[in-house]
Amino acid sequence: MRLGLIGFGNIALTLLGQLAETLDTPLEHLVVLSLPELAGDTEARLKGEFAGVAREAVVVTDAQALLSHRPGLVVECAGHAAVVAHVPAVLRNGTEVVIVSIGALSDANLETELRAAAIEGGTRLILPAGAVGGIDLLAALGAAGGLEVRYRGSKPPLAWSGTPAENTLDLGTLKEAATFFTGTAREAARDFPKNANVAATLALAGAGFEATRVELTADPAAPGNVHEYSVVSPLAKYTMRIENLPSAGNAKTSVSTVYSVLREIRNRIGPVAI
Numbered sequence: 001m002r003l004g005l006i007g008f009g010n011i012a013l014t015l016l017g018q019l020a021e022t023l024d025t026p027l028e029h030l031v032v033l034s035l036p037e038l039a040g041d042t043e044a045r046l047k048g049e050f051a052g053v054a055r056e057a058v059v060v061t062d063a064q065a066l067l068s069h070r071p072g073l074v075v076e077c078a079g080h081a082a083v084v085a086h087v088p089a090v091l092r093n094g095t096e097v098v099i100v101s102i103g104a105l106s107d108a109n110l111e112t113e114l115r116a117a118a119i120e121g122g123t124r125l126i127l128p129a130g131a132v133g134g135i136d137l138l139a140a141l142g143a144a145g146g147l148e149v150r151y152r153g154s155k156p157p158l159a160w161s162g163t164p165a166e167n168t169l170d171l172g173t174l175k176e177a178a179t180f181f182t183g184t185a186r187e188a189a190r191d192f193p194k195n196a197n198v199a200a201t202l203a204l205a206g207a208g209f210e211a212t213r214v215e216l217t218a219d220p221a222a223p224g225n226v227h228e229y230s231v232v233s234p235l236a237k238y239t240m241r242i243e244n245l246p247s248a249g250n251a252k253t254s255v256s257t258v259y260s261v262l263r264e265i266r267n268r269i270g271p272v273a274i
Ligand SMILES: NC(=O)C1=CN([C@@H]2O[C@H](COP(=O)(O)OP(=O)(O)OC[C@H]3O[C@@H](n4cnc5c(N)ncnc54)[C@H](O)[C@@H]3O)[C@@H](O)[C@H]2O)C=CC1
Pocket: 006, 007, 008, 009, 010, 011, 012, 033, 034, 035, 038, 077, 078, 079, 080, 081, 082, 085, 100, 101, 102, 129, 130, 131, 132, 193, 194, 195, 197, 198, 201, 247, 249, 250, 252, 253, 254, 257
């Protein structure tokens, strides 16, 4: 596989570690789109600790340079701004893209632009399940309509640092669970870009950004990053609760997100996809 990565932070580094451990043969080619100020460090790490992941690995700083290396699949793991900056051009070029920063699609204009770019390029934008599960069933039920979806995201207080939760809570001293946001999936994904991509994933699979109700909670007793949601549809009812291990490199991000991306890659390499 010729793989392109946008971003070289917690998800990308863990993903490359997993690929190094699990692939039978190295990737044919790896191209990483990094921020200009991080390009030197990215290159050194690719040549050092990640030397075995790909037969050839290069670092670039813009989408045109990324595309000049002809990746067969591009994975975005850099944040909402990187989706805006780079993903439309990659799709228009005809290259399939997996994005983890799904909450970027809470901007309706960007969602329209990405859909148009994928059509123009004759390719697809892939939205993986990320840190949540049951997206297969939710998306299947969504086609029948009549859905009610309620989601609650609970994380330990410090996972909400640097977010609007700080306007109402003292995260460093919080002693009991506090819900600091109630609203739509569109508002949640827009206002908590590093913490509420799951709300956008549920909305896109199911009842849409306005109808999907969201609560966000800081909970000192949370057993990790917890995602709970309930679905009522004419065809089925279910609830789901996932207790995710936070990443060592970024407490906001659950490690299962990385494995969800790994699944997308492995499903394109092996003889069977599941
Ligand atoms: N779909 C889901 O369930 C989840 C999605 N996410 C999304 O994944 C994103 C990345 O997560 P982590 O790797 O844990 O964050 P991180 O902060 O550790 O890494 C992000 C990296 O991207 C780089 N970056 C930022 N803007 C860039 C740009 N324009 N071009 C290239 N590189 C750029 C940063 O320098 C940083 O190294 C989060 O911001 C969040 O939006 C996170 C968790 C779950």
